[in-house]
Amino acid sequence: MNRAVGYQITERWHTYRRRPADLELWGSVTDAELTSLHAAAFGHAPTAVPWNERLTAHSLTWVTARAPEDRSLVGFVNVVGDGGAHAFLLDTMVRPDQQGRGIGRGLVRAAAREATLRGCHWLHADYEEAAAAFYEQGCGLVPTRAGLLRLRPDQPEPRPARDVTSRSRDQLET
Ligand SMILES: CC(C)(COP(=O)(O)OP(=O)(O)OC[C@H]1O[C@@H](n2cnc3c(N)ncnc32)[C@H](O)[C@@H]1OP(=O)(O)O)[C@@H](O)C(=O)NCCC(=O)NCCS
Numbered sequence: 001m002n003r004a005v006g007y008q009i010t011e012r013w014h015t016y017r018r019r020p021a022d023l024e025l026w027g028s029v030t031d032a033e034l035t036s037l038h039a040a041a042f043g044h045a046p047t048a049v050p051w052n053e054r055l056t057a058h059s060l061t062w063v064t065a066r067a068p069e070d071r072s073l074v075g076f077v078n079v080v081g082d083g084g085a086h087a088f089l090l091d092t093m094v095r096p097d098q099q100g101r102g103i104g105r106g107l108v109r110a111a112a113r114e115a116t117l118r119g120c121h122w123l124h125a126d127y128e129e130a131a132a133a134f135y136e137q138g139c140g141l142v143p144t145r146a147g148l149l150r151l152r153p154d155q156p157e158p159r160p161a162r163d164v165t166s167r168s169r170d171q172l173e174t
Pocket of ligand 1: 041042091092099101105106126127131133134135137138139
């Protein structure tokens, strides 16, 4: 696969007086940075994960967001693909003190552009109610029915979404 490591993305941050982050496709990032961002964004204790090993083996692409002032990691999204028409967003996350500045939307836009260039037709995400406004109003995803099967008993039961059929109908009517 043709993989340009650390490819800088030009994002037009119209709405913001100062650009909130520098985005990079396949941006170089350490396992420790991702572990600490994940813990901060999802609110749990840091758990060591071999991020780079997984990204290299399984990702279609990923996007990093770094603060222009000090290059610290402020956001990340991973994109996995089926080798065909489908790409899936995973671990969309922005450091809590940087949320609400357009970084999450910039990450998803960059992921969508790259997935399109790589021949995908569809970009999927599954998310809980708390992230629905971000993905739907913020990033333009249309809610559809999707399901989640718990494969291990040590994982929490998935929380069912409220009725997505009526939600999408409401959205189409407004
Ligand atoms: C979800 C998350 C990635 C959003 O990133 P962000 O940088 O804060 O989002 P943005 O500033 O780019 O938001 C873009 C748009 O989404 C919508 N949006 C974002 N967060 C929202 C919220 N909490 N409530 C309502 N709308 C929201 C708004 O329309 C916003 O546009 P506006 O600023 O022009 O109003 C971030 O909040 C996060 O990391 N959360 C914790 C981890 C998580 O739950 N990730 C999702 C996993 S499925």
